[in-house]
Amino acid sequence: MDVDDICVPSSSIGPPTVWLCLGAVGLLWAVVGGIRRVWFSPLSKFPGPKIAWLSLWNEFYWDVVKRGTFMWKIQEMHEQYGPIVRINPYELHILDPDFFLELYASNRKLDKYRWWTNLAGADGSGFSTVPHDLHRLRRGAISPFFSVRSVTNLEPLIKSKIEKLSARFVQLAKTQEVVRLDAAFMALTMDVICDYAFAKDRCYLDQPDFELRWKQTIIGAFEGGALGRQFPWMLPLMKKLPPSFVAAMNPAVGNLLYWQGLVREQVKPIVEGTNKGESKGRTIFHELLNSDLPPEEKTLQRLCDEGEILTGAGSETTAQTITRLFFYLKHAPETLNTLRKELDAAIPNPNLIPSWAELQALPYLSACIREATRLSYGVTTRLPRIAHEDIKYKGYVIPAGTPVSQTTYFVLTHPDIFPEPHTFRPERWLEGGKMRNDLDKYFVAFGKGSRQCLGMNLAYAEMYLAAATLIRRFDWEMYETTLDDVVCKRDFFVAVADLGSKGVRAAILPRR
Secondary structure (H helix, E strand, C coil): CCHHHHCCCHHHHCHHHHHHHHHHHHHHHHHHHHHHHHHCCCCCCCCCCHHHHHCCHHHHHHHHHCCCCHHHHHHHHHHHHCCEEECCCCCEEECCHHHHHHHCCCCCCEEECHHHHCCCCCCCCCCCCCCHHHHHHHHHHHHHHHCHHHHHHCHHHHHHHHHHHHHHHHHHHHHCCEEEHHHHHHHHHHHHHHHHHHCCCCCHHHCCCCCHHHHHHHHHHHHHHHHHHHCCCHHHHHCCCCHHHHHHHCHHHHHHHHHHHHHHHHHHHHHHCCCHHHCCCCCHHHHHHCCCCCHHHCCHHHHHHHHHHHHHHCCHHHHHHHHHHHHHHHHCHHHHHHHHHHHHHHCCCCCCCCCHHHHCCCHHHHHHHHHHHHCCCCECCCEEEEECCCEEECCEEECCCCEEEECHHHHHCCCCCCCCCCCCCHHHHEECCEECCCCHHHCCCCCCHHHCCCCHHHHHHHHHHHHHHHHHHEEEEECCCCHHHCCCCEEECEEECCCCCCCCEEEEEECC
């Protein structure tokens, strides 16, 4: 018999067989990995649905395919399994307002979760910095710019932008044209942070539509963060492709790249020293370049990453709060009447607006701002942290190195702490005409601990000054805007209302 007659035909070991073998190996690897995660992981002793333990695809489905709804699945898990649940193969989530401060305590050395920070695409920013010590270095360099003293010194700049918006409102009151309040307030906050950070604003307050595209860009980029977490290699790849192609293929990633490009245009001249003619003195990025930070902390890319976070966090969340304040004051008109009585008495001449410090002494204004902030939720996405030591919680020992998170939304809307949690009721913050201190523990819209929101003081100054100025001078009527346009329906890192919403719209009227 010829040797060829007993050889295995070459077709039997051809490409189909190879692919079949590779598929079998991949399937076996997935099955073994799933068994290990479900039954042999150190987190197997914690409660939760086993389908969520198998892989991150469960989270991908609810946050990417179903667009920002995983937060509600987490809530359902807690309703079924209790205050601590394993929400994916690697992470635990706790729903316990009283444990919030303990988890995010300032004296606890906490790292961020590297997988989670992929959502920002800005690894060099303080926001995305994973190690505790490196974050401390970066935050220490920039935090003086957002101290109470620095923000107080910035007050003339803030007031000048508010006056610019007020002038636009005067014209709108004459025509009674319907305007997107959410876009107008975002133009305000964006022009403030850009002027402060780069010595040059983007003049969004001058645009007829208040540069609505910027708001759409930010929200689109925020939504894309969930995809960026799942596929961290995607953004670097997309940066190598033509922007128009990326935007057509994936609008969320296209928005993020557009955002990063705008920031780079403002940071690059400062780093290269070519914007000296535009400098208005002390600005954040000029001072960072002249600081004691090591050279590797002053590279163009790292400063661009910092600028990306400043422009995003410094515009959207504050604008959301002011927008919701104006909506809820009309939704609950008795609150507007009470606030106007206080403002009219404190500001007899509407052209002479008191300082931020003086406005903070007005109890009902403070309560309204606090309540609007609570119903804006700050960051809605959960905030994972990794401790270097075991954490004890209700009989459980959470192993060191495990990502553990809570969600501010669940604290700010907890019915045991805030009865009728979705109702705008400023009075809940007052007791005997003064602000209550016992609720401060649960006011977590700006986070807590060493990674608390950097721009909290700037946000408060903008909210107090804008609210006092515009409410004292103008009236407004909401236009085809309901609770569906403001209540959180999607978690795109920040609260997003109904996807079919046309925004928070109103007609500006002269104050009677």
